[in-house]
Amino acid sequence: MTLTKPTAETTETTTTDANAEKYLVFQIGNETYGVPLLQVQEIRTYTPATRVPNAPNYVLGVINLRGNIIAVIDARTRFGLPPLPDEESTVVVVAQVNDKVFGLRLDSVSDVMDIPMEQVQPTPPIASEATQRFLSGVVQVGERVVILLNLREIFDIDALSQLAA
Amino acid sequence: MDSLMQLFYDEANEMVEGMEQVLLALESGEPDPETVNALFRYAHSFKGNSAAMGFTHLSKFTHGLESAMESLRKEQRALTPELATLMLQAVDLIRAMLERTRTEGDVGDPACDALLQQINNALSGTGVSPVQSSLERDAQATPRGTGVPPVQSSLERDAQATQRGTGVPPVQSSLERDAQATQRGTGVPPVQSSLERDAQATPRGTGASPVQDMLEQDAQATQGMGTPRYRIVYQPAPTLSAEHDPLQLLSELQEYGQVIEAHFREQIPPVAQLKPDACYGSWELLYETAFEPAIVRALLELTAEGAEVRVEPLQGASEPSAAAQETPTQEAQSVAPSETPSVAATATTAAVAAASAGKTEPQSIRVSTEKIDALMNLVSEIVIAQSMLTSAQNANTDERTRAAITQMERHVRDLHERVMAIRLLPVSYLFNRFPRMVRDTAAKLGKKVNFEIEGEETELDRTLLESLSDPLTHLIRNAIDHGIEPPDERRRNGKPETGTIKLSAYQSEGRIYIEVRDDGRGIDTERVRQKAIQLGWITENDHPSEETLYDFLFQPGFSTAQQVSDLSGRGVGMDVVKRNVESLGGSISVQSQRGAGTRFLLRVPLTLAIMDGLGLTVADEHYIVPLTAVVEAFQYDSLQHTALFDQYEMVNVRGEFIPLVRLREFVGLPSERDGLIVVLEQEGQQIALLIDGIAGQQQVVLKSLEENFTRVPGFAGATILGDGRVALILDVSDLIRRAHQATERYAAIA
Structure with a gap:
């Protein structure tokens, strides 16, 4: 029997600072938001999704990601903002949460930033209870305030599975 | 589970299945030495693997089993039904223990020791081997007449000792040793074997190495002592690798026999000149074992990965192998006994070995x-x-x-x-499970069944194969239980006592056909009719066609078994079979002739991943329905339309009222007055689906919505259209269920 030892996952730390993590940052409205770059698989231009009947309004539908069917969620609708029409800058950030791959539709992405994790502060109660759970903290980087997002809550699979009920 | 464990379980399951198949083959056929060797190899690898994973109980039990198999092989016994059952039970036990290791780790089973004891008892008690020295036969004949004389019992004890131990017992009765010597000569009577020894004793050609000469002298000296000797030459792979463990090889060899002498064949360079990644130490052994060369070779192959190993028998015509014939001495040897009848046997063993060399290593790789x-x-x-x-x-x-x-x-x-x-996988992957089931079921029901398999090379999608397991199991059980008559009944009807069940598969027009055919009593249509009357499905005066009567068999709640057995005939089953097959996009039909037999024919698609779909459009959206569900399509005419309480809409299709489902409404779009009607049918129920238009027929690849998203009620999945867009596939059974539930609710109110 040929047995090969399972190789440990090599998670290379791309950060220069030991306590900094890379975040993908983007604008929604006037605010800057960030998601952990490690969770992001790719960024692709938005192609219209196929509507899924009876799905919540923030689920735009499903798209074809190299033969896999993934759902696309509209970030603005999810945060209770009116959606914007498709532009050339409109993108889908493909991210993996809990073994499931999702797409998040954004108006644009701006940058990748090193976020010093020790400077992250708990979210102040600025947002409503409902949107509060989407946020995992805020951090001041230079002159910008970046709101860190909790993708697990945004893609909320539990809520989606009520569809099936 | 980590990949190492996964690999272990994958291989272990293959080996357990392999053992089972070999046992079944042995039971039905002649004791073919190569098949027995295969059995031995499976057990041996299994033992090694489970020991490597730290499952000591499993490896201990397999070890005991292996010893039993070895004595089976050594004495060339036919597998008695009793032994076969015990061995199969052992395989079941291994399987159960293997399953338990997943959750409980290395745990023992009290049944192990008892089962091994039973197997060993069965081995020592029964099965006179076809080739046995007359001496031993005489010795055994005596106790059967009289009681058990002390001589015999000591003999038997010896025999048992051999079976329990792995190799050669330290003390062996000379009687048995003689018997073994004779067996090795494959049927040569004792006189001849001494002749053969003489022939071998004649001087051989020169040119052999000093070591070899010495080894051979040793071999000559021990000729006739009973245990064959081998010269084993080991040349390690030039570089060290993790899979390569010469030490293990030596300990394995020690376990199965005795190393008499060992020599290094090359000079190991001084430490300063050693290359760190090179492997040194080619050696040569004089080895003594009661096992056949093929086994020794198999053993070495298992452990000596990457290394070159030559095994050369130093004795008689036990098995001239390709390797053996390379050396001049062996050539001389194979010429010497040319007049003895053993030559024919030799030729066949060589042929078997050659054939096995081709088939033991399948040219395949494992890919997830x-x-x-x-x-x-x-x-x-x-x-x-x-x-x-x-x-x-x-x-x-x-x-x-x-x-x-x-x-x-x-x-x-x-x-x-x-x-x-x-x-795609060959259906043999599935079919090979059935011989065992047929054997056990037939034995339980006291029926004699000859089970034939045809077309096992036909290929089918893996997931589909799995889903066919239950329906086929049911059909075959039914065939044994209801189809095949008991032996005496068959005899009375002028049929052979043994019934035949034939399972065959073939491909035609892009579909796979699987047939279960028996030559039993056939379906009694009159009894089916009576039962239908009893169930209130038809009246006394109804005389439906044969097809309609056969259809009743697939209705829930129908069973004609006069006697409810624990295997079948509980009134559930055939309807489940039909539903399962239909859920795979297939269909089932039955033909039967009274007294001559029954034939079930399953038609399934080649793969679940692809299906023929019909594209439907509403507004600018595109949906797919499986083409197999589509009955007909026509222009919607409001004259056909009826609504009960303005709520439960029905369409009159040639006098039959079918519930209407508006696809626009179903997918949350505003309704339209006009459109097309597509009649969909599944499990005998229909709905009329109102759509805007038909986009045409196409092959679609079925994709899961659940994998990355969630289950969406009303939809079976999604597919990707030619332009890269996604289209959802309608779940026809769900649509039908909803529509009929609604109408039933109405019926309840009314």
């Missing part, structure tokens, strides 16, 4: 289904990209580009087909 799926997805993407490229051609496209696109199209299609084929 995930990787194949990923490849599949990628190819589907290429197909889509290709169709985009094809449609991008226009009047201005130059000739060269056109030619390139056409050629590309052909290659992409080929590639697609090839990749699809990877997912």
Whole structure:
């Protein structure tokens, strides 16, 4: 029997600072938001999704990601903002949460930033209870305030599975 | 589970299945030495693997089993039904223990020791081998007449000692040793074997190495002592690798026999000159074992990965192998006993060995289904990209580009087909489970059944194969229970006592056909009719056609078994079989002739991943229904329309009222007055689906919505259209269920 030892996952730390993590940052409205770059698989231009009947309004539908069917969620609708029409800058950030791959539709992405994790502060109660759970903290980087997002809550699979009920 | 464990379980399951198949083959056929060796190899590898994973109880039990198999092989016994049952029980026990290791780790089972004891008792008590010295036969004949004389009992004890231990017992009765010597000569009477010894004692050609000469002298000296000797030459692979453990090889050898002498064949360089990654130490052994050369070789192959190993028998015509014939001495040897009858036997063993060399190592690799799926997805993407490229051609496209696109199209299609084929498995993967079940079921019911399999090389999608397991199990059980008559009844009817059940598979017109045919009593249509009357499905005066009566068999709650057995005939089953097959996009039909037998025919698609779909449109949206569910389509006419309480809409199709479902409403779009009606049917129930238009028929690749998203009620999945867009596939049974529930609710109110 040929047995090969399972190789440990090599998670290379791309950060220069030991306590900094890379975040993908983007604008929604006037605010800057960030998601952990490690969770992001790719960024692709938005192609219209196929509507899924009876799905919540923030689920735009499903798209074809190299033969896999993934759902696309509209970030603005999810945060209770009116959606914007498709532009050339409109993108889908493909991210993996809990073994499931999702797409998040954004108006644009701006940058990748090193976020010093020790400077992250708990979210102040600025947002409503409902949107509060989407946020995992805020951090001041230079002159910008970046709101860190909790993708697990945004893609909320539990809520989606009520569809099936 | 980590990949190491996964690999262990994958291989372990294969070995357990292998053992089972070999046992069944042995039971039904002649004791073929190669088959017994295969059994031995499975047990041996299993033992090694489970020991490596730290499952000591499993490896201990397999070890005991292996010893039993070894004595079976050594004495060339036929597998008695009793032994076969015990051995199969052992395989079941291994399987159960293996399953328990997943959750409980290394745990023992009290049944182990008892079962081993039973097997050993069975081995020592029964089965006079076809080739046995007259001495031993005489000795055994005596106790059967009289009681048990002390001589015999001591003999038997010896025999048992051999079976329990692995190799050669330290003290062996000379009686038995003689018997073994005779057996090795394959049927040569004792006188002849001494002749043979003489022939071998004659001087051989020169040119052998000093070591070899010495070894041979030793071998000569021990001739006739009973245990064959081998010269084993070991040449390690030039570089060290993790899989390579010469020490283990030596300990394995010690376990199965005795190393008499060992020599290094090469000079090991001084430490300063040693290369760190090189492997030194080629050696030569004089080895003594009661095992056959094929076994010794198999043993070495298992442990000596990468290394070169030569095994040369130093005695008689026990088995001249390809390796053995390389040396001049062995050539002389194979010439010497040319007049003895053993030559014929020799030739056949060599042929068997040659044949086995070809078949033991299948030319295949293990690839996870995930990787194949990923490849599949990628190819589907290429197909889509290709169709985009094809449609991008226009009047201005130059000739060269056109030619390139056409050629590309052909290659992409080929590639697609090839990749699809990877997912297909031969049906033998499924069919091989049934001989065991047939054997056990027939034995339980006191029936004699000859089970035949045909077309096992037919290929089918793996997931589909799994889903066919239950329906086929049921059909075959039914055939044994209800189809095949008891032996005395068959005899009375002038049929052979042993009934035949034939399971066959073939491909035709892009579909797979699987047939379960028996030569039993057939379906009693009159009894089916009586039962239907009893159930209130028809009246006394109804005389439905044969087909209608057969259809009743597939209705829930129908069973004609006069006697409810614990195997079948509980009134559930055939309807489940039908539903399962239909859920795979297949169908089932039955033909039967009274007194002559019954034939069930299953038609299933080649693969679950692809199906024929019909594209339906509402507004600018596109949905797919499986073509198999579509009965007919026609222009909607409001005259056909009826609504009960303005709520439960029905369509009158040639006098039959079918519930109407508006697809627009179902998917949350505003209703339209006009459109097309598509009648969909599943499990005998229909709905009329109102749509805007039909987009045409196409092959679609079924994709899961659940994998990355969630289950969506009313939809069976999704697919990717030629332009790369996603279309949802309607779940017809769900639509039908909803519509009929609604109408039933209405019926309850009314």
